[in-house]
Amino acid sequence: MTSAPYRWPNDARLALSLMVNVEEGAEMSIVDGDPVPEPVDELGLSLKREMRNLGNESNYRYGIEDFPRVLALLDGFDPAATWPASAPALERSPHIADAIRARGDEAASHGYRWVHQFRMDEEEERAFLRRAADSIERTVGDLSRYRLTENTRRLLAEEGFLHHMDDYSPDEPFWADAGGRSIVVVPNAIDTNDMKMWAEPSYTPRQWLDYAIDTFDRLHAEGADRPRMMSVGLHLRVIGRPGRIGALERFLEHVAAHDDVWTTTRRSIAEHFAAVPAP
Numbered sequence: 618m619t620s621a622p623y624r625w626p627n628d629a630r631l632a633l634s635l636m637v638n639v640e641e642g643a644e645m646s647i648v649d650g651d652p653v654p655e656p657v658d659e660l661g662l663s664l665k666r667e668m669r670n671l672g673n674e675s676n677y678r679y680g681i682e683d684f685p686r687v688l689a690l691l692d693g694f695d696p697a698a699t700w701p702a703s704a705p706a707l708e709r710s711p712h713i714a715d716a717i718r719a720r721g722d723e724a725a726s727h728g729y730r731w732v733h734q735f736r737m738d739e740e741e742e743r744a745f746l747r748r749a750a751d752s753i754e755r756t757v758g759d760l761s762r763y764r765l766t767e768n769t770r771r772l773l774a775e776e777g778f779l780h781h782m783d784d785y786s787p788d789e790p791f792w793a794d795a796g797g798r799s800i801v802v803v804p805n806a807i808d809t810n811d812m813k814m815w816a817e818p819s820y821t822p823r824q825w826l827d828y829a830i831d832t833f834d835r836l837h838a839e840g841a842d843r844p845r846m847m848s849v850g851l852h853l854r855v856i857g858r859p860g861r862i863g864a865l866e867r868f869l870e871h872v873a874a875h876d877d878v879w880t881t882t883r884r885s886i887a888e889h890f891a892a893v894p895a896p
Contacts, residue, residue, distance in 0.1 A: 623844060623893050629879040630840025631833070632886050633872060634803070634848045635698040637687065638727060639713055641680035641854055643703030680854030681710050687857045688716055694869045696880040701727040701782075704749045723882035725782070726750060739768050746772060771796030780887035788836060788845050790890040801887040803846075808832070810850035814861065822864035829868050837875065846886060 625632050644655035647669045654670040655677070691698060700717050702724055707714040717724050726749040737745060773781055774795035781793070784804045793802045809829050813820050829849060836845040849868070856865050872878055 623890070625844055625879050626889065627879070628877070630845065630877045631837045631875075631879070632844070632846040633696075633833075633878055633880040634846060634883050634886065635691075635696055635880065636725075636805075636848060636850045636883070637691075637698050637700050638850065638852045639680075639700055639702040639706045639710075640727065640852065641677045641706055642709040643705040643727075644677055646674065677854055680852065680857060681713075683857035684710075684713055684716075684853055686859075686862055687851075687853055690862060690866055690869070692720070694873060696869065696872075697722060697882050697885070699723040699725050699883045701725040703727045723884045725883065735766050737766070739772070742766060742768060743772050743776075746776060750776070770794075770800050770802075771798070774798040774800045779891065780883060782883060788839075788847070789843070790846065790886060792893070801890055803883045803887050803890075804848065806848040806850065809848065811852055811855045811861070811865075812850065815852065815855045822861045825861075826864040826867055829864075830871050833868075833871065837878070840877075 645651040645653060647654055647667060652667060654668075654673060698720070700713075700722055702713075704726065707724070714724070726746070769783070770781055770793060775798075778800070780790075780801040780803050782803050782805050784793075784802045785807060787804055790801055790803045792799045809832050811825060814822065814825055833847055836847050839845050851865065856862060872880065
C-alpha cells in the first residue's frame, strides 16, 4: 500500500470527495420480482415475507422528490461530486442523470440493482458489472465500480476501469494488485457517511456535522506533511430531509473557508494518482 511521493494539484492539503448516492428505485421490491422488500428503512419495520412494504417504498421515493433540494445546495457551492448510482435508479429518474451530466460530474456505478454481488460466481459478477456499465454509459458516461468479491478488482481491470472504491483502509488512494494488473483504489469511508442517520435515526444532524468537521480539520492539518483525502457519503433520501440538509450546508461552508482544498470527483483523484508509478 506504499506510494511514491506526490502532491495534490495546486499543492492542496486535502482532496475532498463528495459522493451523492442514487439508489432510489433500485432497492429490493416485490414489484420488481424480489422475494422480500428492502429491509433498510427509518420506519422500524422490516418485512421478511412476500408482501409489499408500501411505507418503505414511499420512504425511498422521497429521495426522488427531494432531489431538487440537494441539487440546489450543491449548485450553490458548486463543488464537483461523484454520484454512485444503481443503474435502474437513473433509468427511472432520467432528470437526475441529466442534472449530473449538466454539472459535469462523475457518475459511478453502484451495480445494476442495489444488491450484494458477493453471492455471484465470476461470470455472473462480470455480467452484473457490464450491465450496469452499459446502462450508466447510456444515461451519463463516466464509470467506476462498487461492491467487492475476491474477483472484483481483477474483473474491473480486465474491463478497463481505472479505479475502485470499495475499500475503507487508508486516508489516501493506493495501487492494488488486480490479478497481475494494477488498479487505483480510491478509498471510501463509513464514519462520515450520512447513512448513520438512516440506520440510527437518533444520530442527529448536529452529531454528523460535528464529526464531519472534526474529520476534515484533522485531515487538513495532516495534509501539511502528506497528501490526505476525505470521503463524505450522501444519500438523497437521507441528507435531503429538511432537518438534515442544513448540516450539509454548514459543512460546505466550513470547507469553503479553506482555499487549499481540492473538492473533486473520485475519477479525478484516480487520474491524478495514476501518475504515481505502480509498485
